[in-house]
Amino acid sequence: MNVIDLRSDTVTLPTDEMRKAIANATLGDDVSGEDPTVNKLEKKAADLTGKEAALLVSSGTQGNLIGILANCQRGDEIIVGENAHIFWNESAGAAALGGVQTHLVRNQLQGALNPSEVSSAIRPKGNPHFPPTSLICLENTQNMSNGGVLTVDDTKAIWDIANQNQIKVHLDGARIFNAAVYLETPVKELVKYTDTLTFCLSKGLSAPVGSLLCGDGDFITKARRWRKMLGGGMRQAGIIAAAGIVALDSMIERLRDDHTTALRFSDGLSAIPGIIHDPSTVQTNILFFDVDPTIGTMSKFVGELEKMGVRVHSVYGRIRLVTHRHITQKEVDIALETIAKALKSIAYN
């Protein structure tokens, strides 16, 4: 059986061009700054994001963690959206390794933070009862908020408040290129109102490993030390960087295809009785839906789908589909038929 895997865009495999680039990469010891392929990728990432410097890290999680560690002191507080990956899915690294407390604020439907709520969450300075607020973390696209996109204005509104309070802004831009493609806005513009950011090579861009942490030169110097401390200094990391360069050179524009297949899914889901889905929320390659509880339970439905060869992710009471390079219109149509069948099957049992 051919499995249609819609759990995440992290399941994408490297392209043939990436495999060739990996085989032919010029290498050196990156811990000493001597891997030319890593240096090339870091320069490319800095140029693309309009930041002074960039650092190759092993994962988005490591990039965000180092972003927090290098921007904060122990005992500080960071403001984070309640749907943020940093809060839900990064093993409480900020608390465990940085001694940093998380202050949650609400995410709006598509992920943006409300500037006045952020403003109210900032601790007054000089009161010994309060931890200093040192960082606001944004996420674009916002995975758990329907893969929603933050506009330049959404980010700037938070940046203005941060600046008034001498607080830094870190962006979890794991899927920032999806946002850039959706908004038809260069990434550099989208991240202009952030101090530091992480983006991932290993999601829709299809590289096998790696993320980039970007910021000013001093920040990246600090980040390099944190990376070493966390065991993330990698030697001939050009093997990884080579695929990353191909990802940045040739895989960004094709993310549009993933948005088109997500819309096809959304149309199809909306037409299946028993599926609860709001098509107006679909902006990028992530979409959510529910099963009408009078038909059956979500876990039974997801189990049934899996048996029929369609893998989806159930996330905090909702079902998430993520489109990616291995999902063409054909897979969408088969998956939609399978979803309708699985619903019937749980309803009659």
Ligand SMILES: Cc1ncc(COP(=O)(O)O)c(C=O)c1O
């Ligand atoms: C929004 C977001 N941030 C960060 C990450 C972490 O990336 P990684 O899996 O490379 O640690 C993910 C992973 O799915 C993500 O969706």
